[in-house]
Amino acid sequence: MDKDRIDGNIELNTDQVIDGNIELNTDQVIDRVIDRNIDQDIDQDIDQLIDRIIDNYHGQASALLQILLDIQSVNNWLPGKALARISEKLEVPLSRIQHIVTFYKAFSLVPKGRHKLHICVGTACHVRGATRILDTVEQATGIKSGETDLDLKFSLETVNCLGCCALGPVMEVDGKVHAKMSPIKTSKVLKTYG
């Protein structure tokens, strides 16, 4: 699978998932017909994505974990329909997939934001004021640790050590480490992510 196609897919997917999700979260008075069309589009799209990823592994059930990881990395989370599709294609019972998906922390069964915020609250970062950083982020994004905002922009999580205690307090955004944070610096960093 070439890179461009994957990228194209991310765009398409998140956009549609966002639409679907706002539908779910706001009052559902909007025309039902439109709803259904959107739902069908998401279905088709995710199905295609899954089929492509499964084909990469020649449909082997032993590659289940890798397939799940791939879908997680492209789609940011694993919708229930996706699990059902994988179960069907690989002939692996859904209960086993559910066991695996809930076992590993790398998987999410709820929608995740495009940007993953990790705030270190380990001992070293804590004494250097990690709680203030966390408060700032919580206020700026309006979400608490472990949550995702409605626009699917940010997912916030606390971690216990990122292994660079000399740089604390540390905030990690999409794998990029922001060192020696202060509340002001934190809000500036957050603004750079749209």
Place this chain on the structure above:
Amino acid sequence: MSEIQFEIDGRQVKAVKGMTILGAARNEDIFIPTLCHHEELEPFGGCRLCIVELEVKGWTKLVVSCVYPVEKNIIVRTRSKKIDRIRKTIIELLMAHAPFAPDLMVLAKEYGADGDRYEKDPSFCIHCGLCVRYCDEVTGKNAVGFVDRGINKEISFIPEIAQKECDDCKKCFPLCPTSYLQAAFVLTKALAFAPSQPVLSEPESFKKKVTGE
């Protein structure tokens, strides 16, 4: 098939290669308590109650008999002070989760376990895995499985499968030592099954009230 001879509780016992200590003991009518063992299922080693003391060349060690294959010239003790103490603790720990499970209460009496020793955390499931494994290995329906891990691990029905299969099967129900399985099923049925008819029928008395008859 080569025969293996060894000793359980001072008795000479013969077993076939590949058998477990528990299997050999059951054949000789030697009782070892278990909660997660089932004849038709693969050994699981979940409840640890079948723990026994094993002596090999003068060295003793503790093994779980339901997953330990028989060996030549081993000496197995199914009851000893140490074993009884370990089983007592296991029962007490399980009773923190399922205080009134009949099987556990019988065992508690036998081993003098105090069900109130540990702070109660009633999840009512002792993770014996009987339902999960039976549904996978015997019926092949896979309607129930484990989810999550560690202290949060629990059994969970897959509503889509359970709705189709469970009402006509329910073979796992009598296996559950705590009745939690039944509760989990009823809960899944109430919360997650798709309604069989689109409109819920109200009782006649309620209808009368609404229409003012």
